[in-house]
Amino acid sequence: MEQKRLGRQTVALARPPVLTGWAGVAGKKEGEGPLAAQFHYVSQDDSFGEKSWEKAESAMQRMALSAALDQAGRTASELDYALAGDLLNQCISSSFALRGQEVPFYGLYGACSTMAESLSLAALLLDGGFGARAAAVTSSHFCSAERQYRTPLEYGSQRTPTAQWTVTGAGAVVLETEGAGPRVTHVTTGKIVDKGVKDPANMGAAMAPAAYDTIRAHLAETGRKPSFYDLIVTGDLGELGREIVLDFFHRDGVELKNLSDCGLLVYDLERQDVHCGGSGCGCSAVALTSLFLPGLKQGRWKHILFCGTGALLSPTSTQQGESIPGICHAVALEGPA
Amino acid sequence: MEQKRLGRQTVALARPPVLTGWAGVAGKKEGEGPLAAQFHYVSQDDSFGEKSWEKAESAMQRMALSAALDQAGRTASELDYALAGDLLNQCISSSFALRGQEVPFYGLYGACSTMAESLSLAALLLDGGFGARAAAVTSSHFCSAERQYRTPLEYGSQRTPTAQWTVTGAGAVVLETEGAGPRVTHVTTGKIVDKGVKDPANMGAAMAPAAYDTIRAHLAETGRKPSFYDLIVTGDLGELGREIVLDFFHRDGVELKNLSDCGLLVYDLERQDVHCGGSGCGCSAVALTSLFLPGLKQGRWKHILFCGTGALLSPTSTQQGESIPGICHAVALEGPA
Secondary structure, three states, X not given: OOOXXXXXXXXXXXXXXXXXXXXXXXXXXXXXXXXXXXXXXXXXXXXXXXXXXXXXXXXXHHHHHHHHHHHHOOOHHHOOEEEEEEOOHHHHHHHHHHOOOOOOEEEEOOHHHHHHHHHHHHHHHHHOOOOOEEEEEEEEOHHHHHHHHOOOHHHOOOOOOOOOEEOOEEEEEEEEOOOOOOEEEEEEOOOOEOOOOOOOOOHHHHHHHHHHHHHHHHHHHHOOOHHHOOEEEEOOOXXXXXXXXXXXXXXXXXXXXXXXXXXXXXXXXXOOOOOOOEEOHHHHHHHHHHHHHHHHHOOOOOEEEEEEEEEOOOHHHHHOOOOOOEEEEEEEEEOOO | OOOOEOOOOEEEOOXXXXXXXXXXXXXXXHHHOOOHHHOOEEXXXXXXXXXXXXXXXXXXXXXXXXXXXXXXXXXXXXXXXXXXXXXOHHHHHHHHHHOOOOOOEEEEOXXXXXXXXXXXHHHHHHHOOOOOEEEEEEEEOHHHXXXXXXXXXXXXXXXXXXXXXXXXXXXXXXXXXXXXXXXXXXXXXXXXXXXXXXXXXXXXXXXXXXXXXXXXXXXXXXXXXXXXXXXXXXXXXXXXXXXXXXXXXXXXXXXXXXXXXXXXXXXOOOOOOOOOOEEOHHHHHHHHHHHHHHHHHOOOOOEEEEEEEEEOOOHHHHXXXXXXXXXXXXXXXXXXX
8 A cells, every 4th residue: 555644643545535616705894805806606685594593594504505515516415525523512503414415424523624634534545445436515604603612793892903893704615526616735733732721702813823834844854844835724813823932943943834714805904903813713814715725726826725724622621721722724726736 | 545535434454553551530420320440530629739620631631641541551742643622612621731732733613423533533544544643532511511511500590301411531542553452443524413303402313314324334334233243332412312312213114222322321310310312422421431442352242333422512502593413423443353
């Protein structure tokens, strides 16, 4: 058998799966941001026609999956696996979105790293020879997240300067063993990293050490220089978290000039009052499906290292005085052959 | 490449991974039940020396993983992957248990099917050639689950007759590509099945259709008769859920004489006042690690179909009038060669 494992965290895929379809669905605020023109669908009503924010989030996932399947020219019945997760308690957005699709399903919890986690596992399952097609799906919704994690919207709470804004959005990608499109060539699985940050309004700082850890491992284990990638992009570290990662690399004598963050790409930070940037599973999901994958397909970029970042806390863990464990999964994407 | 996929949901592993270490850790009530003598560790104090039930649950996971690694003669640094999940919001038992282990980690959410889901994905990752060793871990705790899903213990709420009792317990298994021990030969991935049951105090009935669906798919796709297995065992359907599965098969003209349920094995239903039986991620996890794997190793059984069952609801989905989506993942286990 071919040697796939390059090091402690990274595997090179022997038969890189192809991304044949993708779609990003977003809410009103996101539809007023820099990615507006690229979303598959933007709702002017964040309820998406549903009776609760939670049901709206499920509706977004279903729309994204359906559109991604359309682009791939496939139906749900042709999927061998669907992998999905979200931020809601017991991941109900995903379970209720995938209910009725009749697809073998694995539920994930990776907080805001879920797009990268689901993409990683989908790619590994296809490369492992277990199926020909898989979907990776995730979502977040500002209103369901605020209600669950912080305070009901009606309270009109003041936000701290380090806070980020949960993206109302969903992303879905379809991977296949055959076809044309961008490919997943490497998967670097994250370890849980916790440097003791306890402020749930500063999750960029909590996740930055995990992002540094995974990106460093990926570069060391693949032997690639940062400049190999047109973009190294983290999930939702925001302004502050990105600076911390840059600082960590700077101390190693590495200037990560091509480091970007989805949290800084989804909104116009000057104009949209989102403090440190976007966050949530939907943040990296809509950036992947509406910016990076189209850009790879069109030849704007050739290599992107997509690094989903997640803060593995809960309101209960914070109430009990715990610090915030972070994780980051990296997926190396390459333009069409 | 060899053909691994047998049908819509089932794959046959080309190089069946070996279970080289396992351990079940349980609470006081479980330690007074039929499996008492087989647990790796039973605490007389359900706090496990921690200051909260949530921290106690994490402590159980760490103990189970540590003991499973000991049995395998391995350390955490030798694991290529750890896969874990639990019932708590944002799966904090798992994240905080795996924090500090320095292991590439994928978080899962499969509700009470998590032992089977983590075992499935761990086996697939090894069979796919992505690593040599992986761990699958899960837990549940009666007190953290009651507080989160139902009412605080202090209220002393009356339980309905169809209710089940969340097992205080954790299980961990170590899988390797080489070694001696029981093996994972097939993985049948569940689809989400929802037949409209809305009563969260009757989760056996909600999950039974998913169990039927997956077991039927497994048998059809492998061409195996039910009698091929010494035991076909569901996760935590309890008395009522098990009867529903038997009834579904009976209508198909199949008598599933060897169908058992972990929820009926962990407690003495006559003596321990648990109504319909045990439930929770820990239920099938302690039955797997303390009964089935030792029994396979000792030759008591040769083939077991281990079917984790999960109810993918949340308190919020129930409050919003939703029915309960169920899922069941099946793993075919075979005694040492």
